[in-house]
Amino acid sequence: MANSLKIFSGKASAALTQKIVSYLDIPPGDSSINIFSDGEIWVKYNENIRGCDVFIVQSTCAPAENFMELLIMIDAARRSSARRITAVIPYFGYARQDRKDQPRVAITAKLVANLIRTAGADRVLTIDLHAPQIQGFFDIPLDHIYSSPILAEYFKKINITDLVVLAPDIGGVKMARAYAKRLKAPLAIIDKRRSGPNQTEVMHLIGSVKGKNVLIIDDIVDTAGTIVKAAERAGREGAKNIYAACTHPILSGDAIKKLKKSNITEFVVMDTIPLSKEKKIDIINTLSVANLLGNAIKRIHNEESISILFD
Numbered sequence: 001m002a003n004s005l006k007i008f009s010g011k012a013s014a015a016l017t018q019k020i021v022s023y024l025d026i027p028p029g030d031s032s033i034n035i036f037s038d039g040e041i042w043v044k045y046n047e048n049i050r051g052c053d054v055f056i057v058q059s060t061c062a063p064a065e066n067f068m069e070l071l072i073m074i075d076a077a078r079r080s081s082a083r084r085i086t087a088v089i090p091y092f093g094y095a096r097q098d099r100k101d102q103p104r105v106a107i108t109a110k111l112v113a114n115l116i117r118t119a120g121a122d123r124v125l126t127i128d129l130h131a132p133q134i135q136g137f138f139d140i141p142l143d144h145i146y147s148s149p150i151l152a153e154y155f156k157k158i159n160i161t162d163l164v165v166l167a168p169d170i171g172g173v174k175m176a177r178a179y180a181k182r183l184k185a186p187l188a189i190i191d192k193r194r195s196g197p198n199q200t201e202v203m204h205l206i207g208s209v210k211g212k213n214v215l216i217i218d219d220i221v222d223t224a225g226t227i228v229k230a231a232e233r234a235g236r237e238g239a240k241n242i243y244a245a246c247t248h249p250i251l252s253g254d255a256i257k258k259l260k261k262s263n264i265t266e267f268v269v270m271d272t273i274p275l276s277k278e279k280k281i282d283i284i285n286t287l288s289v290a291n292l293l294g295n296a297i298k299r300i301h302n303e304e305s306i307s308i309l310f311d
């Protein structure tokens with residue numbers, strides 16, 4: 001029993017956790033999560049976890065209760081004498097609030113990191129942080145892995161000819177360049193700027209996409225405005241088929257409506273955030289990070305390096 005591997009799930013990542021335990025060929029951890037009529041969350045582990053190596057899988061996507069649920073699960077595991085508690089956070093919410101970009105605002109990503117540590121987590125495992133420097137916000141070990149091997153392998157397999165990788169904004173250049181290198185494709189960049197106060201954005205395309213198939217890469221797609229506008233600009237520049245891919249499909253607001261009207265042929269996403277039924281439109285193709293996370297969990301449990309997962 002001592003040092004046994006136990007994997008538990010919050011409600012936001014139940015389907016993903018089931019895939020992870022199936023890949024590892026172990027039973028899922030048995031826990032109960034209830035919500036009282038006043039909205040309070042109650043957690044109980046229905047099995048002995050004393051001395052165990054406990055992994056709690058929960059994305060901190062909206063609503064905020066998902067994050068609160070993770071904290072309560074961590075606290076319950078600590079009070080149940082787990083030997084080590086690893087918070088597995090496929091999507092790390094609040095990552096975009098990583099600095100004071102204007103006066104009198106919170107650095108919420110640091111606050112979230114502090115709360116996870118204070119709740120009792122010994123380690124964090126996450127995928128594709130929006131800002132890699134958030135790793136430095138944690139005072140506990142953090143393993144940061146990438147979905148790029150999965151997405152790059154998928155696009156290699158479908159063998160798109162005359163491919164150009166397009167960064168939808170200047171902030172995405174580093175990620176797009178990494179994909180362009182993996183796919184042995186040229187790189188193009190969308191440069192967005194406002195022509196004046198309250199003026200519409202002017203979009204310049206750096207590079208050539210005329211007569212090419214285009215792949216737009218981003219880490220997070222929230223309202224989908226950025227990738228849809230990038231796809232429209234690429235289309236006006238003479239691109240043929242336009243593909244898009246991201247790790248974390250938040251797809252809030254009218255994102256689905258925008259995608260339905262867009263000229264994007266296929267939008268490939270990962271299952272770090274569960275998609276509701278109305279968001280599963282025809283152009284969206286969901287790939288799973290379950291095997292990637294399963295390998296990382298197994299290697300962490302066995303005290304092995306996870307750097308091999310970056311290749």
